[in-house]
Amino acid sequence: MVTVSTTLSAHEIGSKCIEAVQRIFPDFQPGIELESEEFPNHRDAIEISQEGIATDLFLELLSEQRILDTALDAMSLNMGTTSTADSTQYTTSFLISRQAALMGKVAFVLESERTVGGVINVSMESPDLTLWIQEATWHPGRRDVPRSVGDELSMRADGAVTEWFDKKGRATIHPDD
Template sequence: MEAHVTVTVRPRPHENLSCICRAITRLFPDHSGITDHSPTFPITTEADEIVHKTNDSSFFFERMQQQRILDTAMDIMALKSDGNRTSFRLGLAAAEAGKVSFVLPDDPIPPGNEMIVVIEGTELNHWIEQNTWHEGRRRHPRYIGDERTLTKADD
């Protein structure tokens, strides 16, 4: 199965667009990082959304493996999954440091803004389980919807 990933950031007027692009690139290296302008003071309009589309999420999953957060990733990615599409939010400030930091669904926008990630594809839940698999699951099996799944009550 091939998954299509869309990353979206809605820049706020005070944010530096090149810093936002750098943050996206730290988790999704195939992002071109282009910014078409640097705003000048006073800023009177909001910047357009920065959108990155990719079919390569391997580096993103490598980062989560390095941070040892694959079980959390599976739970967060599955929270809004309908089997073909899911979405979740990541802290932009953490991404700028090359870290994956999930923002819970009902939490406000974190300091430093957020990126919204949408993943689409057929058999998406199976794809999520495969991509978040790690050796620890040999001894402690996990799957989407099991008794250890993160729920809204765990917030």
């Protein structure tokens, strides 16, 4: 299950915020009527959310932008599990820049970052979520450099990259090959 949410602050134009989400997740229909969009408005910040969102366009954009490895890392950075007596569910959540989304682009945001224009919060839950993320972000380059959730090539929690080459240009991955 995929849940998408965003918070509309009092100073933001609600229709633009919703449009940004819909440019990545077109079936996002929050079902709320926004009050006047004129400044100054007197509404409090409100969170809008919808469950059961399709990820087709989101995944297509990741491929078009050629950020599938980044997506693998960003989407699995907060991977966790929830267990019940009969099953284990894998869960994850990640943030996308609403400003980039308004232009039809996906830009992942770390939880420690403050970003202009707000964020889209995406939560996912499934018994086979790890496998799904790996398959959804697969590309032909993985034949040469296999990747998986949480592997030694994953970006660090602070967003720092794992270097594939040292300062002299020698490969640091698969040095035995």
